Amino acid sequence: MYRLFSILFILTIGSMSLFAQTDRMHIRKGNRLYRSGGIEQAEVEYSKAVTKNDRNPQALYNLACAYMQQNKDSLALVFFDKASNLETSKFRKSKSFHNAGVICQRHQMFAEAIKAYEQALRLNPNDDETRYNLVLCKRNQKNQPQENKQQQKQEKKQEKQEQKQQEQPKDQMSKENAEQLLQAAMQEEKNTQHKLKKIKTQSQSKNLQKNW
Secondary structure: OHHHHHHHHHHHHHHHHHHHHHHHHHHHHHHHHHHOOOHHHHHHHHHHHHHHOOOOHHHHHHHHHHHHHOOOHHHHHHHHHHHHHHOOOHHHHHHHHHHHHHHHHHOOOHHHHHHHHHHHHHHOOOOHHHHHHHHHHHHHHHHHHHHHHHHHHHHHHHHHHHHHHHHOOOOOOOHHHHHHHHHHHHHHHHHHHHHHHHHHHHHHHHHHHHHO
16 A cells, blocks of 8 residues: 555656646747747747646746737736736746736826836836836826826717717708709709700601691
8 A cells, every 4th residue: 555655656746747847848939939039829839838837937927928029918917917926036026017017008007007117116126127117107197187188078079069960950951962952953853844845846846747
């Protein structure tokens, strides 16, 4: 019995080691593809690594970067969050927060971006790029309310114009439409008069022929 358990334990350890090597293999392959510009193929390899080991922070972070490069920002934020929760290295953890901040910043989600940058700086106070982005976000956040007010005014103006158009009676027509209809009626009247004259002329011609 003791020997059997011992064998099973060794097999389990061996399986775990193979399992870990497999997800690392996909990460290395993904890194080569990523550096050569094959972002979509790299995403596939990182996804395989995550499937093999969904608690590997490096696989999660790299997959998030691949999503970010393809503007799949919602997915990128999810995986940066997962990576930051599992990562033990402060430096690598700060990179997840920094990249999450970049995504929020480019979507003008300044409050979320500021929070992410501040977390990144707490983990890596020497990151000047994060500090610069943080200052820029705070400045943009102050200007945002004024921009929002102007946008709201424009939207309200457009809504009023649409409402006036909807309230306008259905039988009411524009001056241009009325003129077009009048011209069409006049043309139709001319066509009718022309037809009548033609019929009258033909009738007179027949009468003359009969008289002869």
